[in-house]
Amino acid sequence: MSRTILIVGASRGLGLGLARQFSSQGWQVIATVRDPARADALKALAGVRIEALELDDADSLERLAQRLAGTQLDVLYVNAGIAGPQDKPATAASQMEVGQLFFTNAVAPVRLAERLLPLVEQKQGVIVFMSSILGSVETGPGMGMPLYGASKAALNHLTRSFVAGLGESTLTVLSMHPGWVKTDMGGSEAPLDVETSTRGMTEQVIRAIGQGGHRYLDFQGNPLPW
Numbered sequence: 678m679s680r681t682i683l684i685v686g687a688s689r690g691l692g693l694g695l696a697r698q699f700s701s702q703g704w705q706v707i708a709t710v711r712d713p714a715r716a717d718a719l720k721a722l723a724g725v726r727i728e729a730l731e732l733d734d735a736d737s738l739e740r741l742a743q744r745l746a747g748t749q750l751d752v753l754y755v756n757a758g759i760a761g762p763q764d765k766p767a768t769a770a771s772q773m774e775v776g777q778l779f780f781t782n783a784v785a786p787v788r789l790a791e792r793l794l795p796l797v798e799q800k801q802g803v804i805v806f807m808s809s810i811l812g813s814v815e816t817g818p819g820m821g822m823p824l825y826g827a828s829k830a831a832l833n834h835l836t837r838s839f840v841a842g843l844g845e846s847t848l849t850v851l852s853m854h855p856g857w858v859k860t861d862m863g864g865s866e867a868p869l870d871v872e873t874s875t876r877g878m879t880e881q882v883i884r885a886i887g888q889g890g891h892r893y894l895d896f897q898g899n900p901l902p903w
């Protein structure tokens with residue numbers, strides 16, 4: 678029986694790459710985008726169901742949850758994220774820029790996971806949050822993009838609270854670092870291409886099914902320090 682994955686933020690970059698990987702392995706892929714009218718690359722993939730979602734909007738999340746009612750997910754992959762005002766020192770960013778960054782990268786992904794949890798719990802599945810090595814409090818500082826790193830550290834922190842709230846659940850939760858990848862966000866200097874990163878992450882996700890627990894790891898499965 679084929680497995681089902683919901684990928685949040687799949688219009689381009691790593692989310693689109695993940696959709697390509699899972700669809701090529703015969704998974705049923707449900708992919709969210711902000712604007713389905715501009716999802717041509719996703720539409721070109723066989724059997725991908727496209728759903729609209731603005732991650733920051735609670736009403737949009739509620740509408741998605743209603744449309745997905747009754748669907749059982751093996752994997753929920755929360756990929757969407759933003760870089761924020763990376764051209765500025767952390768203390769020069771505006772209150773609005775900082776609020777937007779932390780809301781989109783840290784709060785909204787966990788809020789979505791809380792809302793869609795029943796769909797994954799029925800399958801004892803896997804929830805993946807797209808983190809970053811820059812979110813490691815131990816190794817991230819000094820690597821650049823301090824505000825972005827702090828937003829991913831906040832995501833890791835909220836993810837651990839989310840996991841603590843699961844109690845005795847048999848769900849598996851991953852906080853994933855994709856590597857530094859050539860995308861709109863990663864830029865052209867990045868050493869990895871989308872195919873290599875997403876192939877590695879797909880392997881890690883499939884390996885994690887049924888394992889339980891919460892791990893912070895990279896696309897090759899190497900554990901990262903919190």
Ligand code: NDP
Nearest residue numbers: 686688689690691711732757758809857858860861862863
């Ligand atoms: P891109 O900028 O290429 O793509 C970002 C994706 O997130 C797009 O699909 C975008 O949709 C979506 N998105 C952003 N904000 C929202 C929102 N509010 N609601 C819905 N969708 C949203 O980034 P990458 O593919 O490089 O990054 C994907 C994830 O990986 C991010 O979480 C990023 O932080 C993380 N990451 C990336 C690294 C890299 O080197 N590339 C390294 C470490 C982590 P739209 O097209 O509508 O804007």
